Amino acid sequence: xxxxxxxxxxxxxxxxxxxxxxxxxxxxxxxxxxxxxxxxxxxxxxxxxxxxxxxxxxxxxxxxxxxxxxxxxxxxxxxxxxxxxxxxxxxxxxxxxxxxxxxxxxxxxxxxxxxx
Amino acid sequence: xxxxxxxxxxxxxxxxxxxxxxxxxxxxxxxxxxxxxxxxxxxxxxxxxxxxxxxxxxxxxxxxxxxxxxxxxxxxxxxxxxxxxxxxxxxxxxxxxxxxxxxxxxxxxxxxxx
Numbered sequence: 001x002x003x004x005x006x007x008x009x010x011x012x013x014x015x016x017x018x019x020x021x022x023x024x025x026x027x028x029x030x031x032x033x034x035x036x037x038x039x040x041x042x043x044x045x046x047x048x049x050x051x052x053x054x055x056x057x058x059x060x061x062x063x064x065x066x067x068x069x070x071x072x073x074x075x076x077x078x079x080x081x082x083x084x085x086x087x088x089x090x091x092x093x094x095x096x097x098x099x100x101x102x103x104x105x106x107x108x109x110x111x112x113x114x115x116x
Numbered sequence: 117x118x119x120x121x122x123x124x125x126x127x128x129x130x131x132x133x134x135x136x137x138x139x140x141x142x143x144x145x146x147x148x149x150x151x152x153x154x155x156x157x158x159x160x161x162x163x164x165x166x167x168x169x170x171x172x173x174x175x176x177x178x179x180x181x182x183x184x185x186x187x188x189x190x191x192x193x194x195x196x197x198x199x200x201x202x203x204x205x206x207x208x209x210x211x212x213x214x215x216x217x218x219x220x221x222x223x224x225x226x227x228x229x230x
Contacts, residue, residue: 004158042120043204043220090158098216104150104164105218109157 023091050097139205
């Protein structure tokens with residue numbers, strides 16, 4: 001148990017589907033993150049929310065849409081994805097955005113996404 | 117552009133061996149270097165290093181940072197099959213007045229055979 005829970009664990013979707021990934025953290029952290037992990041590539045930061053406000057959006061295609069309704073929950077809404085979007089999507093949280101001194105990232109177990 | 121390079125990308129050893137994993141970096145306004153272990157799911161935090169020459173140790177794992185030569189090593193002694201995982205290195209950088217950015221390396225896949 002990492003304190004960060006992601007659902008679903010696995011997801012297979014067609015290119016015309018709409019689905020959402022969910023992340024919940026039970027650590028009282030103020031910052032939440034979405035990362036994409038593709039085979040043989042470094043973790044890529046997608047979005048950062050600090051105190052429910054988006055503070056970073058790393059040129060992610062609009063077919064990925066994040067939502068942070070409160071400091072404990074983070075969603076990633078998916079629509080009209082491409083096969084190359086297949087990857088492990090990791091959610092993470094930290095005490096505050098902007099410094100690892102307070103606490104390093106705590107990751108969830110990820111959602112393994114396959115786009116057919 | 118920040119850059120983090122890990123080597124080797126893949127390593128296979130036998131139980132009991134000692135391994136050294138490498139992480140080199142090129143970033144602007146270095147703040148810290150972090151090591152994570154990923155066993156097919158959530159990466160888990162191992163160490164955070166901010167100062168050169170000070171070894172961080174946890175059981176059979178240890179790590180040290182060289183800020184002059186811009187690299188870090190992660191040592192694992194007396195390896196066990198449970199050490200099999202991907203080891204990720206990440207470097208945090210950025211000016212004090214702004215939010216930091218975290219750049220990950222590709223990871224080293226370590227396999228420990230019985």
